[in-house]
Amino acid sequence: MGKNRHLPLFETRPGRGLVLFRWYAASIFIAICFIFWYRLTYFPAPETTTETWVWVGMFLSELWFTFYFFITVVVRWNLVFRSTFKDRLSARYEEEALPGVDIFVCTADPRLEPPTMVISTVLSVMAYDYPPEKLSVYLSDDGCSDITFYALLEASRFARLWLPFCRKFKVEPASPEAYFQMSAERVVHDSAMPHEWSIIKKSYQDMKSRIETVTRSGKVPADIREEHDGFYEWDLVSGRLDHPTIVQLLIDGRDPNAVDNEGKALPTLVYLAREKRPQFHHHFKAGALNALIRVSSRISNASFILNVDCDVYSNNSKTIRDALCFFLDEENGHDIAYVQYPQTFKIAYADIRIPDILNVSIMINMVANDERIDCVLNASKLELAGFDGNGGTFYAGTGCVHRREALCGMKYSKELKATKSDRKIRETASSIEQDCKALASCTYEENTQWGKQMGVKYESLVEDILTGMSIQNRRWRSVYFNPERTAFLGVVPTTLLDTLLQHKRWAEGQLQILLSKHCTLLYDRQNMPLKLQLSYCNYMLWAPNSFATLYFVIVPAFCLLKGISLFPSSLVEFVWCGGTVRGWLNEQRMWLFKRTTSYLFAFIDHILKLCRFSKPAFVVTRKVADDDVNRRYEQEIMDFGSCSPMFTILATLALFNLFGLVATGDVVLKVSDIFGFQILLCCVLVFINLPTYQAMFFRRDSGKIPASVTLQSLTFALLASALAMY
Ligand SMILES: O=c1ccn([C@@H]2O[C@H](COP(=O)(O)OP(=O)(O)O[C@H]3O[C@H](CO)[C@@H](O)[C@H](O)[C@H]3O)[C@@H](O)[C@H]2O)c(=O)[nH]1
Ligand SMILES: [Mn+2]
Numbered sequence: 001m002g003k004n005r006h007l008p009l010f011e012t013r014p015g016r017g018l019v020l021f022r023w024y025a026a027s028i029f030i031a032i033c034f035i036f037w038y039r040l041t042y043f044p045a046p047e048t049t050t051e052t053w054v055w056v057g058m059f060l061s062e063l064w065f066t067f068y069f070f071i072t073v074v075v076r077w078n079l080v081f082r083s084t085f086k087d088r089l090s091a092r093y094e095e096e097a098l099p100g101v102d103i104f105v106c107t108a109d110p111r112l113e114p115p116t117m118v119i120s121t122v123l124s125v126m127a128y129d130y131p132p133e134k135l136s137v138y139l140s141d142d143g144c145s146d147i148t149f150y151a152l153l154e155a156s157r158f159a160r161l162w163l164p165f166c167r168k169f170k171v172e173p174a175s176p177e178a179y180f181q182m183s184a185e186r187v188v189h190d191s192a193m194p195h196e197w198s199i200i201k202k203s204y205q206d207m208k209s210r211i212e213t214v215t216r217s218g219k220v221p222a223d224i225r226e227e228h229d230g231f232y233e234w235d236l237v238s239g240r241l242d243h244p245t246i247v248q249l250l251i252d253g254r255d256p257n258a259v260d261n262e263g264k265a266l267p268t269l270v271y272l273a274r275e276k277r278p279q280f281h282h283h284f285k286a287g288a289l290n291a292l293i294r295v296s297s298r299i300s301n302a303s304f305i306l307n308v309d310c311d312v313y314s315n316n317s318k319t320i321r322d323a324l325c326f327f328l329d330e331e332n333g334h335d336i337a338y339v340q341y342p343q344t345f346k347i348a349y350a351d352i353r354i355p356d357i358l359n360v361s362i363m364i365n366m367v368a369n370d371e372r373i374d375c376v377l378n379a380s381k382l383e384l385a386g387f388d389g390n391g392g393t394f395y396a397g398t399g400c401v402h403r404r405e406a407l408c409g410m411k412y413s414k415e416l417k418a419t420k421s422d423r424k425i426r427e428t429a430s431s432i433e434q435d436c437k438a439l440a441s442c443t444y445e446e447n448t449q450w451g452k453q454m455g456v457k458y459e460s461l462v463e464d465i466l467t468g469m470s471i472q473n474r475r476w477r478s479v480y481f482n483p484e485r486t487a488f489l490g491v492v493p494t495t496l497l498d499t500l501l502q503h504k505r506w507a508e509g510q511l512q513i514l515l516s517k518h519c520t521l522l523y524d525r526q527n528m529p530l531k532l533q534l535s536y537c538n539y540m541l542w543a544p545n546s547f548a549t550l551y552f553v554i555v556p557a558f559c560l561l562k563g564i565s566l567f568p569s570s571l572v573e574f575v576w577c578g579g580t581v582r583g584w585l586n587e588q589r590m591w592l593f594k595r596t597t598s599y600l601f602a603f604i605d606h607i608l609k610l611c612r613f614s615k616p617a618f619v620v621t622r623k624v625a626d627d628d629v630n631r632r633y634e635q636e637i638m639d640f641g642s643c644s645p646m647f648t649i650l651a652t653l654a655l656f657n658l659f660g661l662v663a664t665g666d667v668v669l670k671v672s673d674i675f676g677f678q679i680l681l682c683c684v685l686v687f688i689n690l691p692t693y694q695a696m697f698f699r700r701d702s703g704k705i706p707a708s709v710t711l712q713s714l715t716f717a718l719l720a721s722a723l724a725m726y
Contacts (some may be wrong), residue, residue, distance in 0.1 A: 078389030358636030395468030462509030
């Protein structure tokens with residue numbers, strides 16, 4: 001100890017190439033100034049009214065894009081990256097002295113989120129390289145499904161085999177599903193392993209097929225129900241949204257018999273389906289997390305809380321130790337409220353071509369344990385690092401370790417003492433379960449600060465961003481950490497519609513924040529520096545962004561600004577992050593699609609909700625796709641395949657631009673003598689839209705755009721063109 005005490009547990013470095021980036025940003029800024037100068041000096045004569053309006057509209061959109069450009073630069077101005085010293089942590093803390101950690105996994109629907117996927121995630125976090133007596137894993141099931149409960153019961157048994165196996169062979173990733181998909185070749189090299197490997201693999205596959213059989217039948221058979229008392233709780237369930245709380249301690253960490261096959265303790269494992277009643281709003285994932293915070297405080301009350309979505313498995317068994325390096329640092333750790341890991345999405349394992357049609361994505365190739373994992377990093381990786389440099393990263397909803405007090409609403413102050421967790425309470429599991437029922441009931445939160453000042457916030461569909469903001473506004477700091485071996489891998493939606501719907505929810509949630517009293521720009525400058533508030537604007541303004549973009553797509557007069565300087569991420573940055581030119585093109589395509597549909601719909605929907613015409617809803621993202629969809633996804637073919645007004649808009653805009661280009665008559669010429677870039681812009685838009693035309697006219701598979709959508713769009717586009725001509 002002694003000397004060691006003063007060595008920091010983590011280190012912070014500024015991003016590489018920052019100077020280059022700043023020069024680049026400055027040069028673009030100068031270009032923008034020229035454009036404004038041009039706009040102001042060449043204003044059209046007052047008698048040409050149409051031109052004047054087009055001109056003014058363009059000017060406004062340009063102003064908007066310039067502002068957006070400005071805040072995009074603000075986020076990237078101070079990138080910082082962190083690294084940890086886990087060996088110092090181990091040297092400083094005996095295993096018994098390490099703090100407790102509670103892990104929350106959320107699931108909501110057994111059809112969209114298959115129970116086998118959920119338990120693979122649960123098993124991956126149970127297998128963390130951390131003293132198991134200190135770990136408690138909670139599964140919140142908003143689907144209140146006895147099948148999910150059954151799957152978790154199976155997992156609690158399989159854990160007895162799986163955990164020792166992971167320990168012995170340092171298995172990574174510790175999600176059995178992911179591991180067995182990728183480890184076949186590797187085993188050959190490890191002579192000690194094959195025998196055990198095949199036993200465990202067989203046992204996993206047997207379990208998986210049992211669960212799948214039950215899932216397919218939609219019902220837990222009577223003989224299985226006999227195996228655990230917990231199943232009788234479902235006798236009182238009248239529906240997914242009408243049932244009492246169900247809490248089951250599947251593994252009670254205090255029980256000396258709760259050990260794995262090698263006699264080592266197992267982490268506590270709890271199933272929770274909070275009470276739901278039709279007359280109470282359940283607040284989606286935020287409500288689930290708050291119920292988990294209270295229930296876990298009664299059971300394990302650990303000082304740190306990791307939360308993951310059910311489709312986000314642990315890919316790195318050291319993640320908890322990494323996070324603790326930040327929290328436990330004597331010098332700089334006391335005011336850190338949460339450590340956010342990036343959201344990384346797994347696309348495919350080695351040998352499969354990596355599709356990047358859908359995501360705003362950056363490819364990285366990771367070499368770990370001789371295996372190549374290809375994964376796609378959400379573009380927010382840079383943004384997370386940028387937020388961190390500006391005062392604290394945002395909370396992204398998954399892959400985040402929180403300090404319990406900060407999450408529960410406490411203000412940061414120097415005197416704050418960590419609450420000690422005490423797991424020595426001698427009580428029966430059933431009396432604990434009884435207390436927990438009350439904690440997770442619908443009425444518990446009535447007239448309390450839960451969802452407002454305490455816990456995860458309710459006022460937005462992106463509860464994560466809002467919660468992070470309010471924690472920062474209470475003077476806490478937060479950090480972003482991206483270890484060499486990716487910490488978590490999640491699933492991305494595979495169809496275009498799913499992606500657009502997901503972005504619609506995000507944009508809507510962001511708009512809710514913008515229009516609420518929590519609007520970032522209203523925060524106290526001392527608690528949240530201006531640069532951080534401006535950084536948040538990058539997200540808050542998604543929905544309003546759709547108008548400027550629509551203008552720019554419909555009134556093709558934007559070329560210079562658009563392609564070259566005002567896209568949110570430039571080709572240079574993308575390639576710099578290890579992307580490909582093709583990936584960049586796809587990113588531009590999704591950029592256009594999202595802004596002209598998701599964001600627009602989010603805006604309209606939110607207005608309707610404000611006028612009470614519709615109710616808020618959390619559309620859970622589908623995590624399974626049929627084989628056809630998956631094949632197309634792997635072949636990088638965009639999947640339309642359903643009738644959605646979003647597709648009608650996309651197709652109409654695509655056709656409109658095509659007509660504009662083909663006609664090159666009045667419509668285009670009218671403005672092209674002012675700017676001369678219109679034709680080029682049209683070409684770019686048509687080029688970006690090539691897959692859309694293909695999906696309308698040339699494809700035969702089930703992922704094509706349905707004929708009815710094509711017909712509608714043709715009609716609209718023709719009408720619009722006719723209108724524009726006269
Ligand atoms: O009523 C609900 C709805 C959802 N969920 C869970 O919330 C998570 C996220 O839902 P998903 O449909 O996968 O949404 P994503 O768009 O992938 O989620 C992102 O965006 C959400 C906010 O919109 C954040 O909460 C998530 O952490 C973030 O990963 C999943 O584990 C769900 O099971 C619930 O527990 N209860
Ligand atoms: Mn998800």
